[in-house]
Amino acid sequence: MARDLAIDLGTANTLVYMKGRGIVLNEPSVIALNRQTGEVLATGREAWQMIGRTPGYIVAVRPLRGGAITDFEITERMIRLLLQRVGVSRFTRPKVVICVPSAITEVERRAVTDAARRAGAADANLIEQPMAAAIGADLPIDEPVGNMVIDIGGGTSETAVISLGGIVALEAVRVGSFDIDAAIQNYVRREHGIAIGERTAEEIKIAIGSADPTPQESQAEVRGRDLMTGLPKTVVLTPEEIRYAIEDVVSSIVASVIRCLAKAPPELSQDFLVRGMYLVGGGGLLRGLAQRIERETKVPVRMSNVPLEAVVLGAGHVIEHYDALKGMFMGARR
């Protein structure tokens, strides 16, 4: 018999939780295809290593952008391969719970559930990422108190106020850590005249990127292609430059948190001052981001113990208590 699955189908990474077993897969949401034959050459980590380094006939793509499916067919193939890797076959069709951004449209919802069903799921239901994150981050969402969770993913940033098992206020923007990488790429191109790939931009972000000044900052040497001469060139970037480069993206994330705070009922607002807000998602690992949000909102910000896994753990908990928690699926509350 098939073991039911919870999938965090993220723009950056896909995580799969298997009922009774825990997290069984954690890989980048990337697929490499032969452009001529359409054949899948690699998925996950192997495909991620190919990004920007493939010959013309191979393309390594992320089929999700801004938390939404940009290529239905490729996403379906990626989900099918992921399910095969965790043991799903034609004869074992599990129930699947998929975490999606809360702001996705009806068409996008249909695309995700159809892709999962066609890929081998017996039944596919969706749950909002901030709700799953709050469950996975072990917040006391069963109590009548305000719990605020900020989930910063690869393509979306969502802030939700949750109380008594339901979302009270929600704010989502289609901006995430990939936009930070893109901002770094654009800055380096504009100010230093060199082209760098998205993986290099990500490495710069991890090495010296920050949203607020932090102690012990260092510089980074970056190699790219000179746009004028076409030759390889090295430049040195400072943390101040990177902060300037990513300022628009960071401001937009902070502004969405402030809008969510403004939407929250006053009775719950006072809880945040005592309990703080919880930061989850890979984007939340950007140095100084918690400090920056705290400085601008005057509300304490705490980092979850499991920032990268919180969403899939929450969905995993839902799959473990499927009957009791099926009322939390998107569309079930209408």
Place this chain on the structure above:
Amino acid sequence: MTPIVVIVLAAAVAAAIAVSASRYRRSRDGVDSFRRQIDALSPEARRPVVDQVQSAAEANDASSAADEEDDDDGT
């Protein structure tokens, strides 16, 4: 005439009882499912999932540490 009136009245009363009973059951179902949902979201209910993942992470850490030690011995 009278038996027909009695039958109609009885049918109307039975229908009213059935409707109110189903409404009551539906409202009880709502309350029960909310209670089940809140119970399933309690920290105690969530503990096994967190423990399972933490023990898997610890096992992974232990095995990778052992691998590193093996590598160190080899060099």
